[in-house]
Amino acid sequence: NYGTCTITINGDKSFDAQGGKSLLKTLQENRYFIPSACGGKGTCGYCRLKVSDGGGQALATESLILSRTEVAAGFRLACQLKVRNNLAIAVPPEYLEIKEYAATVERTERLTSDIRRIVIRIPPPETISYKPGQYVQVKVPGGSEYRAYSMASTPDRTDAIELNVKLIPDGLGSTYLHGLAVGDPVSFSGPYGEFFLRQDSARTIVCVAG
Secondary structure: OOOEEEEEEOOOEEEEEEEOEEHHHHHHHOOOOOOOOOOOOOOOOOOEEEEEEOOOOOOHHHHHOOOHHHHHOOEEEOOOOEOOOOEEEEOOHHHHHOEEEEEEEEEEEEOOOOEEEEEEEOOOOOOOOOOOOOEEEEEEOOOOEEEEEEOOOOOOOOOEEEEEEEOOOOOHHHHHHHOOOOOOEEEEEEEEOOOOOOOOOOOOOOOOOO
């Protein structure tokens, strides 16, 4: 029992939370959405945040992801840092713009033996704006687990997203999404990710399809 801990963000925002969970889940539960494509397993490194106070030393598992320079500067993986005391963290401003959406399944169809297309509609007046290559994090009911899926739709339509989901045996997210029917509610946050075309860049672009 770590009691109530105060999380201070960028020096001007703060909230109180019960200690004991990871920083990533604590932020999610308080509607601050940090990228995490691996579901909090400490393997993708997207949830790295700079902790200026209360973070302590990085774990050995984090040294596989974080460079020595990042560790020296106070960076931690939010999914690996357990909230045990008050924390002061720095969150990139673009992360504070990420929203959570309460949507519904508009269409679902089987494409192959293990891939399903799911169109998720956002009720008006909400809209979503994203770049091709970005992704959303779908909330799995029954807890605070999120799973990341890239949009397979054109961003020209701002009231819906399409996901093409491959069923993974015993996969928490894919099993949930494959079981959805038209009209079912879906909660997701986004958009996330920096894997999109920089049209203002003069650098050579190499595309590899798999």
